[in-house]
Amino acid sequence: MSRITRSFAFRWALGIALWSTLLSLTLFAFVYWQTAAFMQDELSQVLRHEVRYAAGDPSKAGARIETWVSEDLHSVHFAGLFSPDGRKLAGNLDARPQALPLDGEVHRIGTQVAIAGRRLHEDLWSAGIALSDGSIVVVAHDTDEIDRAKATVIRALGLALGPTLAFSILGGVLLAGRAKRRLASTEAAVARVMHGDLRQRLPVGTAGDEFDRLAQNVNGMLDEIERLMEEVRGVGDAVAHDLRTPLTRLRLRLERGREQARDIGELREAVDQGLVWIDQTLEMVTAVLRIGEIEHGRRYAAFGPVDLGVVVSEAAELFEPLAEEKGIVLALDVDSTMPTIEGDRSLIFEAVSNLLDNAIKFTPVNGQVRVGLGRREDLSVVSVEDSGPGIPVVEREQVFRRFYRSERARQTQGNGLGLGLVAAIAKLHGFALVVTEGAGGGCRIEVLCPAPDPR
Incomplete structure (x- = not known):
């Protein structure tokens, strides 16, 4: 029983029922108040009219009072004409109600009346006016009619409250059942995900409501988790593979x-060669750790205004000796009017340096590497273009994955982490990376840097 009372369906059905009951009671109270007020206002209008009509002509007051009484078929009309000393002159009221103000307005007053030969104490809606000769006119109406109407309204509302409550509970149960079925399917899918089935997705309906949007967001999160897990598995395999080769060579060499x-x-000499291979291994591990640090966004504290022109020029100056050593022409084309951007200067310099190092590495002797900075609409574009073998179209989206090396690059020294580091830095800064074919048939990589938010 306690499990049922703690369930979402039970609480939802109970909440809907209570809320519907509260709304029904509020509506019933408003209907009762409006009905009673309407009937009382109508009766007051009649009584005010009758008492003013009877007092309009003192000589005819008695006759008009008798007419008011004689027209009554249900013994609910009362009236009286009294002399200044309180003696009854006409009507069916034996005595003037002493508590009744003579202002012509309607008041509820208790007094003695004669009904069917019996004298009873009744509450009457009464109105009284003093005439010019000192006599007093009183016109009254029984309160039982309004009281019976009120009781009828209350009884009707009370009878309607039961079905309203029952239908509210039924509606709450139906709605809660529908929601519970959706939650049950979602819970089953989540349970399968918890047991390791990352391919499982939450069911998404066609209504486009909050449940569907939540399921879509969770599915998007699961897609990203699955991608990251696949990437982690791929990185683990690549690390194990790339570490095994230098470590095996190191062991054999020693x-x-x-x-x-x-x-x-x-x-x-053998020890020195082993140290070289150890350094290469440490460089690869350091690169992996650095990519992980950047991807987790731990470098935002160093963000500030960065002059891309200065960064690109310094990176080109750093790699110029290496290009000359390989007989490669390194061309620089920087637009000095480019605005500053927001970012980590050292990381951006490292990204440009990795692009230059990659371009020089794959450019043959007597080739050319061009690095530039220009404007494209509201973007600052850093480009590095070489005259090397280029990157096939089918591999252009994969070259930024960690440890990925194309068939053309397998004969070149490296571990496949340079472009992965560039991708991590670009993602941290919100930059976009575009790989196209260079003018000379090689590879052109562009870094699209959006202008900083003026806020």
């Missing part, structure tokens, strides 16, 4: 050096 070295010089 074993061979220990067993075959004829002097200290050859042993030192």
